[in-house]
Amino acid sequence: MKIEIVVAPRLYQPVMQRLESEFTIHPLWEAKEPLAFLASAADRVRGFASFTGYPVPAKLMEALPKLEIVATMSVGTDHIDLATAKVRGIAVTNAPDVLTDCVADLGMGLTINLARNLVAADRFVRAGDWAKGLFPLANKLGGATMGIVGLGRIGKAVAKRAEAFGMRIVYYGRRRVPEADYPFYDDLAAMARDSDYLMLTCPGGEATRNLIDAKVIAALGPEGRLVNIARGSVVDQPALIAALQSRQLAGAALDVYADEPRVPEALMKLDNVVLAPHIASATHATRRAMGDLMIDNLLAHFAGKPLLTPVI
Numbered sequence: 001m002k003i004e005i006v007v008a009p010r011l012y013q014p015v016m017q018r019l020e021s022e023f024t025i026h027p028l029w030e031a032k033e034p035l036a037f038l039a040s041a042a043d044r045v046r047g048f049a050s051f052t053g054y055p056v057p058a059k060l061m062e063a064l065p066k067l068e069i070v071a072t073m074s075v076g077t078d079h080i081d082l083a084t085a086k087v088r089g090i091a092v093t094n095a096p097d098v099l100t101d102c103v104a105d106l107g108m109g110l111t112i113n114l115a116r117n118l119v120a121a122d123r124f125v126r127a128g129d130w131a132k133g134l135f136p137l138a139n140k141l142g143g144a145t146m147g148i149v150g151l152g153r154i155g156k157a158v159a160k161r162a163e164a165f166g167m168r169i170v171y172y173g174r175r176r177v178p179e180a181d182y183p184f185y186d187d188l189a190a191m192a193r194d195s196d197y198l199m200l201t202c203p204g205g206e207a208t209r210n211l212i213d214a215k216v217i218a219a220l221g222p223e224g225r226l227v228n229i230a231r232g233s234v235v236d237q238p239a240l241i242a243a244l245q246s247r248q249l250a251g252a253a254l255d256v257y258a259d260e261p262r263v264p265e266a267l268m269k270l271d272n273v274v275l276a277p278h279i280a281s282a283t284h285a286t287r288r289a290m291g292d293l294m295i296d297n298l299l300a301h302f303a304g305k306p307l308l309t310p311v312i
Contacts, residue, residue: 003302005047006038006064009054011073015291019049022295029054038063047298052076052278053260058084069301073287073294075099075154077311078204078231085312092311093297097153098289099281103201104157106280107229110253111146111162111197113274114225115139120271142166147195149188149211150202150230151177158199158229170194173202188212192219197227204231214239217249225251229280232257241266244273255280 007019008028019025026045031037038045038060045064050056050072058081061067069091070080077094085092113119116138124135146162148155151171159169159182169182172191176184185191188211192198198220202208212226212235220226226249228235237258243249245266253274257263260278267273281290297308 003046004041004044005049005298006045007049008056009051011049011051012287012291014288015073015295018291018295022299023047025049034060035063042066046302047071049073049294049298050080052079054079056080061085061088061090069093069298071294071297071301073290074281076204076231078233082312091301091307093294093301093307093309094311095290095293096309098293099286100153100157102283102286103154103229103280104161106255106276107154107158107199107201107227108161108165110227110229110255110274110276111199111225112141112165114197114227114251114253115141115144119274144168144196145170145194146197146199147172147185147191148182148199148201149173149191149234150200151180151182152201152203154229155199155201156180158201162199167197189216189219192216192224193221195220195224197225200226200228200230200234202230202234204233208234210234210236212236212240214243217243220249222248223250225249225253227253229255232260237264241270244270247272 002024004024006026006028010029026041028034042064043066046066046068048056048067048070050070052074056070056079061084067090070085071093073095075094075096077092080092082092121135124130142165145168148159148171151173162169170185170191171182172185172188214236217239244252251272255276256278300307
């Protein structure tokens, strides 16, 4: 008999097909009452296939007494109650590396859009405004400074791309990265003051909640621009909106938000913001690779083999 696992949310279709071929799945996203839905299979479910956007809190784990592993096809694990998993001896795995390039590509794409106003330029042409006059001048990336918050896998990949555009790279983190030659800041506000673009690539979770607060935004200043491909929780969203509205911040490009998929109307009304619907890893090749790594972790666990990418 196939091992039984819970899946939530609905995942990329090829990933779902592979999960269905390997396991008996319980589609939690279909349940109006998740705990009631789980009750009938609680004593048989041994795994949980997860992704960002669907929390795995303590109450879900507690409803599954035989749960052995939560495998997510994301890098981030802030949607999983890691403390409860650790106490209960539940393994947790994630999917690093396989999405680095696509996330970095989008981060750089958002930076280019923010500098050159490409979204506004598209609207300008479509509205027939070109015939009435020239599009306003924009900003050059070469020579500008990008301050990267979190020089991990994705931060390094963004830095490499930004360097190719002639940008100067500096970074902030909990500690200096030994192999990085870029200038390091241990004061985030000071780095923001010295940056033209502040690129967020750090993990989410309580340790970084509202890391980019009103003080940091003010330090970035009226000529500064913010790009967030990390997590919405990293930014004090009301403070960001206020700074954008008052033009105390020149602009922002966002792929993530505080309460996804709900985006504040105030953000949508601003013309100095580029908005994307959390699509940094959303390519066919990358989503398949993320899903395959998640499934390979599940299979390794149930075969008694070492996990490929353990978190705990």
